Amino acid sequence: MPGRTAEDILSLEYQTVLTAFAGSRCLLGFDFDGTLAPVARDPDQAEIRPRTRGLMAELCLLYPCVVISSRSRSNLRLRVRGLRFKGVVPAEARHQGRALERERARLRCDTAIYLGDGGADEAVFKLDQPGRLLTIRMGQKEGSCADFCLRGQGQVDRLLRRLIALRRRPGVPSTQPGSA
Numbered sequence: 001m002p003g004r005t006a007e008d009i010l011s012l013e014y015q016t017v018l019t020a021f022a023g024s025r026c027l028l029g030f031d032f033d034g035t036l037a038p039v040a041r042d043p044d045q046a047e048i049r050p051r052t053r054g055l056m057a058e059l060c061l062l063y064p065c066v067v068i069s070s071r072s073r074s075n076l077r078l079r080v081r082g083l084r085f086k087g088v089v090p091a092e093a094r095h096q097g098r099a100l101e102r103e104r105a106r107l108r109c110d111t112a113i114y115l116g117d118g119g120a121d122e123a124v125f126k127l128d129q130p131g132r133l134l135t136i137r138m139g140q141k142e143g144s145c146a147d148f149c150l151r152g153q154g155q156v157d158r159l160l161r162r163l164i165a166l167r168r169r170p171g172v173p174s175t176q177p178g179s180a
């Protein structure tokens with residue numbers, strides 16, 4: 001639905017949407033630059049902030065998580081070293097949306113949440129699969145196809161904290177495929 005205005009996913013009124021996804025076999029997909037890490041003038045200096053990294057470490061134990069980026073696999077691996085991502089996907093010359101679909105099938109997930117800051121991420125935002133795919137953009141942008149937004153990259157930690165809390169609720173099983 002291009003042209004609509006995406007709402008803030010952290011608004012209380014959308015808590016039920018996040019809760020439903022968190023309670024399903026849900027894949028979490030992340031873009032890197034401008035999403036997990038603030039955009040850096042020199043791409044070699046882009047780093048996940050320590051607080052975000054701590055939250056991601058926890059999140060990777062609660063959900064299958066993948067990072068999809070136009071960086072090369074080796075460059076991306078270096079940047080997310082120490083984090084237990086189930087997939088590190090270089091999307092060079094490929095379609096970010098198809099990359100996410102492939103990862104969702106490979107990891108046997110029913111649903112996915114994808115977080116990105118636009119550009120190539122629009123290919124994911126355009127998939128438009130209500131109830132199966134929840135797309136979140138860093139910041140609002142007119143014309144973006146994302147379902148929801150965060151008010152900025154600084155809100156990523158709040159979203160990660162909320163996703164952790166939702167999986168930690170009593171009665172919500174971990175749906176990590178392949179976990180022993």
Ligand SMILES: [Mg+2]
Pocket residue numbers: 031032033034035116117118119
């Ligand atoms: Mg980006």
